[in-house]
Amino acid sequence: MDNVWNEDNIKWVEFKNLVVGGASGRKIVVTTRSNRVAEITGTISCHYLKAFPYEKSLSLFLKFAFKKGKEKQHPNLVKIGQAIVKKCQGIPLVVKDLGGNGLQHLKSLQLLVIYGCPNLKYLFQEIQELTSLNTLVIAACKNLVSLPLGLENLTALQSLIIADCEQLNLSRAQGFQEKIEKVEEDGFSLLSLGIVNLPKLGALPQWLLRGSANTLKNLTIAECVNLTTSVEWHNLTSLEKPAIIHCPQLLSLPNNMQRLKQLKIEYCPLLSQRCQQGTGVDWLNIVHASFIVLDGNAISANDN
Incomplete structure (x- = not known):
């Protein structure tokens, strides 16, 4: 479950009851930017992800913003993309979402x-x-x-x-x-x-x-x-x-x-x-x- 924000403990318990009882060894991975969500949903210690390096963030952005190799045809768009990536602060989900919404689209x-x-x-x-x-x-x-x-x-x-x-x-x-x-x-x-x-x-x-x-x-x-x-x-x-x-x-x-x-x-x-x-x-x-x-x-x- 990606980018969870709901901090309502009751709703999480209700949801948890719906998904338990599946195949042995099944896991649910939750990503969030809220410490409160991590406390409610977690059954083990939290793992804090580090920010994506700028170069990797830019590569991810270009992957979603352009078809393979097409970024070379739009150097001005790439420059704008570079400025956008810097403001994403290394958060992959933000980079991905903004890259997938290329300006021309x-x-x-x-x-x-x-x-x-x-x-x-x-x-x-x-x-x-x-x-x-x-x-x-x-x-x-x-x-x-x-x-x-x-x-x-x-x-x-x-x-x-x-x-x-x-x-x-x-x-x-x-x-x-x-x-x-x-x-x-x-x-x-x-x-x-x-x-x-x-x-x-x-x-x-x-x-x-x-x-x-x-x-x-x-x-x-x-x-x-x-x-x-x-x-x-x-x-x-x-x-x-x-x-x-x-x-x-x-x-x-x-x-x-x-x-x-x-x-x-x-x-x-x-x-x-x-x-x-x-x-x-x-x-x-x-x-x-x-x-x-x-x-x-x-x-x-x-x-x-």
Whole structure:
């Protein structure tokens, strides 16, 4: 009996009565992570298993995650698997279960967080198989270069956060530049987008915003010090709560923010100047918001 958790002594006695009386010499082996379960079920001293070594854990994981030899065809998946195995703490059952649920097979997966993978340069193309994915977070992958074309198939995606990826250039997303119209027609429609600390980001690309022009409500852009132009920004008619922080070279806001409720701009001197109450070039574009914060100074609807 594997991975027993029930600590009810009465239930164990009832179960034990059902299985006794079999062939002579028959044994029941129970594995558990609970000392209480071991005390209830054990008839001899417990044997404490040591954690699986990392290399053996990885080998077991790959055995269940891939068909024999196929892992060599998916080096990026293997790198993610390595990070997963480290978090399994050498527990074979956990390694086996997670390996048997290879990411490309998780059709019902709704949340995926890829965090702290310093050796990851490219995401796996199999991400396009995660058709139920609602939230995707990619963070602290300092050598990630670009995102895969398969993102266009994540039609259920509503929240996307990309943060602390020093080498990531969103304008170089694999193949997106040639398929902008398809992304607009068939791609995701985001409700929330967060972009934080992408030093190589010079402009927001069309593929990221076009499909979400009429759905995006929350937008956060922070620590993108080289973001200089909004040429690719489109009419974000549903935008309600944008926050732009420490983007000193960003020149202007999105156009036509008809449903704007709150706006926060910090450490963006060019934007702050354009949004000054009554005098800024963009003031009429934001005056209908109920609450505005410019470099720590709050402006409420009553002040407009």
